[in-house]
Every structure is written in C-alpha cells, then in structure tokens.
Amino acid sequence: MSTSGARPARKAVIPVAGMGTRFLPATKAVPKELLPVVDRPALQYIVEEAARAGLPEVLMVTGRNKGAIEDFFDSTPELETALEKKGDAARLDAVRSSTDIAQVHFVRQGEAKGLGHAVLQAAAFVGDEPFAVLLGDDLIDARDHLLEQMLAVQAEHGGSVIALLDVGMENIDKYGAVAVEPGGQPALDGDEVVTVTGLVEKPPVDEAPSSLAIIGRYVLSPQIFDVLRETEPGRGGEIQLTDALATLVARGEPVHGVVFSGRRYDTGDKLDYLKAVIRLAAERDDLGPALRTWLHEFVSELPAEGASPA
Numbered sequence: 001m002s003t004s005g006a007r008p009a010r011k012a013v014i015p016v017a018g019m020g021t022r023f024l025p026a027t028k029a030v031p032k033e034l035l036p037v038v039d040r041p042a043l044q045y046i047v048e049e050a051a052r053a054g055l056p057e058v059l060m061v062t063g064r065n066k067g068a069i070e071d072f073f074d075s076t077p078e079l080e081t082a083l084e085k086k087g088d089a090a091r092l093d094a095v096r097s098s099t100d101i102a103q104v105h106f107v108r109q110g111e112a113k114g115l116g117h118a119v120l121q122a123a124a125f126v127g128d129e130p131f132a133v134l135l136g137d138d139l140i141d142a143r144d145h146l147l148e149q150m151l152a153v154q155a156e157h158g159g160s161v162i163a164l165l166d167v168g169m170e171n172i173d174k175y176g177a178v179a180v181e182p183g184g185q186p187a188l189d190g191d192e193v194v195t196v197t198g199l200v201e202k203p204p205v206d207e208a209p210s211s212l213a214i215i216g217r218y219v220l221s222p223q224i225f226d227v228l229r230e231t232e233p234g235r236g237g238e239i240q241l242t243d244a245l246a247t248l249v250a251r252g253e254p255v256h257g258v259v260f261s262g263r264r265y266d267t268g269d270k271l272d273y274l275k276a277v278i279r280l281a282a283e284r285d286d287l288g289p290a291l292r293t294w295l296h297e298f299v300s301e302l303p304a305e306g307a308s309p310a
C-alpha cells in the first residue's frame with residue numbers, strides 16, 4: 001500500500017490553470033502566477049520552495065492563456081548571450097537560476113473545471129506515490145518550513161496531509177474548512193499537527209466546523225486520484241479537491257493537518273498581493289533601506305482611516 005510512510009514524496013504538482021478573475025483586467029493577458037513579487041514572478045518563489053523541500057520534479061497544470069508560464073521556465077539563450085557580452089554577471093545569474101531551480105514539466109487541464117480536476121491531470125506523472133501540491137498563487141515565506149514539516153508528517157503517518165490556517169470564523173466562508181480531533185501535537189516553528197475528521201468547501205459561517213481553513217499546500221496519497229475520478233462537481237460547479245479529501249476521511253484513510261503559524265500571502269488577492277510585495281521588498285538588502293525610509297514618511301503623512309488622501 002502506498003499510504004505507508006515507506007515511500008517519501010518526491011514530486012510536486014503546481015496547478016496554475018485557474019482564470020484569476022480576482023485580478024482582472026491584469027490577468028486577461030498575464031497569468032496571475034507571473035505577477036511580479038518585487039522582481040520575481042510569484043510562481044518562482046513556489047518552485048523554489050518545492051526544490052528546497054527536496055522535490056526537484058515539478059509538474060505544472062496549465063491552461064489557455066498560460067503559455068507565458070512555459071516560456072518563463074524555458075532557457076533563454078539569446079538573452080543569456082546578450083548579458084554575457086555585456087559582462088552583466090548578476091543579471092545572467094538571476095536569469096539562469098530562475099530556469100535551473102527544478103525540472104519543470106507541463107500538462108494541460110483543457111477546461112478550468114476546478115482544483116480537484118486540475119490535480120487529476122497529474123495522475124500519470126505522479127504514479128503510485130505520495131506527492132505534494134502547491135497552489136500557484138499561495139506564497140509561503142521562505143523562512144518558514146511548512147512544506148518540509150508536512151512531508152515529515154506524511155512520512156511518519158502515511159495518508160494525506162493538508163496545510164491549515166486559523167482565519168477566524170468571520171472569514172471561513174471563503175475557504176475549505178475542517179473539523180479536527182481535539183488536542184494537536186506541537187510541531188516546529190510553533191505549528192501544530194492535528195487529525196482531520198471532516199472537510200467542507202466554503203461553508204456558511206454558521207455551519208463551519210471550525211475556523212481552520214485549508215491553504216495552498218497538500219501532501220496527498222495517490223488514492224486521491226481514484227476518488228477524484230468519481231467526485232461530482234461541488235461548490236461553484238467545480239470538482240473540488242476538498243470534497244475528494246472528505247471522501248478519503250470518510251473511508252478511514254488518515255488525513256492530518258499542519259496548522260501553520262508563519263507568514264503566508266494569497267497573491268491572487270489584490271490586498272494580500274500588495275502586502276507581499278511591500279513586506280518582501282522592505283526586508284531585502286538592496287531595496288529595503290530606501291523603501292523603509294520612504295514607507296515611514298508615507299505612513300506618517302497618511303490621513304486617518306475614513307478620511308480621503310489630500
């Protein structure tokens with residue numbers, strides 16, 4: 001059985017076929033996963049995270065209007081030659097390292113029928129092994145070790161592992177929500193490992209089992225593919241990964257959660273995207289000092305909430 005902890009996950013799947021409607025009109029022509037967070041596309045951070053966690057083989061599930069993603073991970077000989085001629089070693093290194101992070105493969109989803117349907121397109125690539133799923137618009141700070149921790153939990157317990165964040169009851173209707181057994185196990189970095197007993201996609205606030213929301217990291221048992229093949233469209237008419245995980249739980253397969261306490265940005269959401277850009281730029285050695293000085297001045301001149309800027 002592949003659910004035992006004997007075979008560690010080695011492959012990562014990154015679904016990037018969604019329509020990105022929250023970021024229109026920018027996403028009419030540019031995939032939201034390529035919007036720059038400072039000077040790198042959001043997606044580059046995510047591939048780097050997979051490689052850091054020991055998952056060098058990456059499959060991207062793409063769709064229409066996402067050709068630029070394939071171009072980004074392709075090598076660029078003309079650009080490299082031009083930078084070489086100029087002797088611009090720093091930029092040459094930046095260009096090369098963006099393509100050398102991992103071995104990136106692509107498969108098409110065809111029609112955006114939901115996250116569960118996107119994950120199902122990875123069945124042939126994954127085979128009969130546990131694998132990680134990283135959402136292409138969910139950025140976890142590089143200083144936090146969420147995915148490593150999830151892989152360790154999967155290796156220990158088998159089954160599947162999902163990332164959870166306490167978003168408060170007032171926000172839970174925007175996420176997949178989970179019920180968990182009381183009493184979790186403390187884990188690294190202040191995180192906690194819990195046993196999941198039920199999942200529901202975007203429940204009304206008064207029906208949510210808890211304020212723990214599913215965020216964009218999963219380590220899944222390959223059993224998920226058989227379940228996804230039989231999963232009917234759910235919330236929003238989409239084939240929901242949350243519904244397939246709920247079926248696994250109902251069948252008695254272990255599903256654990258790592259309750260994350262670190263820094264996470266939903267770069268598909270405009271406000272969160274802005275926060276990610278400002279925070280990551282403010283912490284960089286090259287841009288940080290000047291940006292922090294400007295931010296202090298800017299904030300001190302801001303009118304109180306409710307008043308309009310001058």
Ligand code: UTP
Nearest residue numbers: 015016017018019020021022112113114118136
């Ligand atoms: P989202 O719901 O955040 O993506 O899906 P979306 O549909 O692109 O965004 P909005 O709400 O319209 O702005 C989470 C992840 O799943 C992928 C998305 O690309 C995103 O990374 N996804 C979603 C697919 O790959 N295929 C789908 O059919 C749906």
